[in-house]
Amino acid sequence: MEYSEKVMELMYRAIDEVNLMADAGKAIPRSPDGVLMGASSNVDSLTFVNLAAALEESIEQAYNEKMSLIDLIFSGKKREWTIADLAAAVTRNLNHKLVGQPLAGTGR
Amino acid sequence: MIEHAFFGPKARFHHVGLAVESIKEVNPEADVFEETTQKVYISFMKFNGVTMELLQPLGESSPIAKNLKDGVKLLHLCFEVPNLDEALELSRQAGFHRISRAVPAPIFGNRRIVWVYSKQYGLFELAEADRTETTLREEADEPAILEFQ
Numbered sequence: 001m002e003y004s005e006k007v008m009e010l011m012y013r014a015i016d017e018v019n020l021m022a023d024a025g026k027a028i029p030r031s032p033d034g035v036l037m038g039a040s041s042n043v044d045s046l047t048f049v050n051l052a053a054a055l056e057e058s059i060e061q062a063y064n065e066k067m068s069l070i071d072l073i074f075s076g077k078k079r080e081w082t083i084a085d086l087a088a089a090v091t092r093n094l095n096h097k098l099v100g101q102p103l104a105g106t107g108r
Numbered sequence: 109m110i111e112h113a114f115f116g117p118k119a120r121f122h123h124v125g126l127a128v129e130s131i132k133e134v135n136p137e138a139d140v141f142e143e144t145t146q147k148v149y150i151s152f153m154k155f156n157g158v159t160m161e162l163l164q165p166l167g168e169s170s171p172i173a174k175n176l177k178d179g180v181k182l183l184h185l186c187f188e189v190p191n192l193d194e195a196l197e198l199s200r201q202a203g204f205h206r207i208s209r210a211v212p213a214p215i216f217g218n219r220r221i222v223w224v225y226s227k228q229y230g231l232f233e234l235a236e237a238d239r240t241e242t243t244l245r246e247e248a249d250e251p252a253i254l255e256f257q
Contacts, residue, residue: 070206
């Protein structure tokens, strides 16, 4: 699972934005292993939707690319999504869209 | 007042989605439908001319159960649009994010519906209009007589 550091940076920025509005104890974990979706996740659907909206906007601003995280998640066929999983899926999708423009820096 | 056509100029308001503990308590005569995918019981009723979609949780893992627990009862507004894909494109320009796939909804005669979310305006449902229905409504909206000021 490889992700761009820049994508992870965008992810953390989106998480910080959403966590500002989150109730106590409902903040999204700020680590690659943090579980966003799945049986062991504590992230509720509204928080996740806010994160998806914030991240899609960040991606659009950074790369001038519109991306549907919902489509990425459905196409992944995974039952559990960590922050690293989502960052890797976003990185792969951006790499596919921005052919010949490899994203700077990779993690994991 | 400025009018914003987030979902296109032909989008029409369809219903308000409300979370309820028990549909039968609100309306004992309601026809209740079970929607297992979304884990809800659904029923429609008119309230002072406005269509309400009553949503009752189907099990504890239903998202509606969480809404009720948090005291959130007003859930969404639904708009009917002639072309779902065009409406989605327009809505994205207005800051809405698609948060589901467009899927046929049995309760709407298998017309496609999709959910969109805006950080500013919240949750909206878009339902693709039955083309015949849309055409009829457009015809009905055209003034039948000349209007004078």
